[in-house]
Amino acid sequence: MAFKNFPMVPFVVYGRGSFAQLGDIIRPHRQEGKPFIFFVDNCFRDRNDFLGRIPVEGNDEIILVDVNSHEPSTWQVDSYRDYLKEKYGEVSGVAGMGGGAVMDITKAVSLMMTNPGSAADYQGWDLVKNPGIYKVGIPTLSGTGAEVSRTAVLIGPEKKLGLNSDFTPFRQVILDPELIKGVPPLQRFYTGMDNYLHCIESLTGSYMNVFSKAYGEKAFQMCHHVFFEKDVWDEQSDEELMMASWMGGMSIAYSQVGIIHAMGYGLGFALGVRHGEGNSLIFNQLEEFYPEEVAEYRKLLERMEKMYGITLPEGVTADCTEEQFDTMVRVASGMTPLWENALGKDWQKIMTPDRMREIFKRI
Numbered sequence: 001m002a003f004k005n006f007p008m009v010p011f012v013v014y015g016r017g018s019f020a021q022l023g024d025i026i027r028p029h030r031q032e033g034k035p036f037i038f039f040v041d042n043c044f045r046d047r048n049d050f051l052g053r054i055p056v057e058g059n060d061e062i063i064l065v066d067v068n069s070h071e072p073s074t075w076q077v078d079s080y081r082d083y084l085k086e087k088y089g090e091v092s093g094v095a096g097m098g099g100g101a102v103m104d105i106t107k108a109v110s111l112m113m114t115n116p117g118s119a120a121d122y123q124g125w126d127l128v129k130n131p132g133i134y135k136v137g138i139p140t141l142s143g144t145g146a147e148v149s150r151t152a153v154l155i156g157p158e159k160k161l162g163l164n165s166d167f168t169p170f171r172q173v174i175l176d177p178e179l180i181k182g183v184p185p186l187q188r189f190y191t192g193m194d195n196y197l198h199c200i201e202s203l204t205g206s207y208m209n210v211f212s213k214a215y216g217e218k219a220f221q222m223c224h225h226v227f228f229e230k231d232v233w234d235e236q237s238d239e240e241l242m243m244a245s246w247m248g249g250m251s252i253a254y255s256q257v258g259i260i261h262a263m264g265y266g267l268g269f270a271l272g273v274r275h276g277e278g279n280s281l282i283f284n285q286l287e288e289f290y291p292e293e294v295a296e297y298r299k300l301l302e303r304m305e306k307m308y309g310i311t312l313p314e315g316v317t318a319d320c321t322e323e324q325f326d327t328m329v330r331v332a333s334g335m336t337p338l339w340e341n342a343l344g345k346d347w348q349k350i351m352t353p354d355r356m357r358e359i360f361k362r363i
Helices: 018-029 074-088 100-112 185-204 210-229 235-253 259-271 275-283 291-308 322-333 336-343 353-361
Strands: 011-014 036-041 061-065 093-098 135-139 153-155 160-164 172-175
Touching (some): 018 093, 018 135, 018 172, 061 100, 074 100, 074 153, 093 100, 100 153, 100 160, 160 259, 185 210, 185 235, 185 275, 185 291, 210 235, 210 291, 259 275, 259 336, 259 353, 275 291, 322 353
Parallel strands (some): 011 172, 036 093, 135 172
């Protein structure tokens, strides 16, 4: 029997204020005349208190990334790659500072600097042939697990799917809980729920093993504490969510996600619904598959509405065409490993296209 041999992030630093070490960390990887490129979430555009701390030297460049108007895409990655190659030829490395979308873009650009064609050519499993350039991940949101995962999820011409490969993970990650202080409640909720759902899918799936369980159970426990038990989100909450995101990502790295993410990819591709929001909407309609978990989740929604006025949008698919529903079903059905983890090898007998379509129509 062959066991999965997956890569882990080789270097990680954790601690409040550790972002200040970025300059020292990347210095050995600088190459003469080749800049370091910092991809930064556009939400920091007017935050000179943050931008001023980025260790820019020589011809380094900060690129502000728009991840609010659309999901990260293969053409967005291709355009960044083309820009960097045309302007600089080669760069010393890249760093991604933001949520999962910015980190996924950064990982994908790293790969596309050394692999030919379009990022769309590598959407799938183990299609990337060459290691990317040096890359650093610095999360300013916690939940997606992008800082530790072996994928970079992108919208492509035909599907929403990750560049899943052993070359995708960051070479270095900086986990500084100070960076997620002040995240708006709605954004904190959706990214936190992404991690919460990672754990549910990993812990209830057929791919579950003790390695994944060890990470998944602790991540779930910390997520549960922050969202279900704490009345105020404080510094401890930031620390717990940051480590829950890391461990939730580690859990699915050696197991898999399931129905929620498979259908979430379909919803995101067809309608552009953001990842965390889409997964939350899907999960709320899956009580037939996760009865106890959905019941508890609905109690959490009541709690979030009372505390922060957070409610899930309704009627998201009410005006969708049959063609759009076809697209959702097609994209979701292509996520075979996810379905097998959740429902087994005969998943297509359980989740028929008509059944999937009916779920999408309830959202």
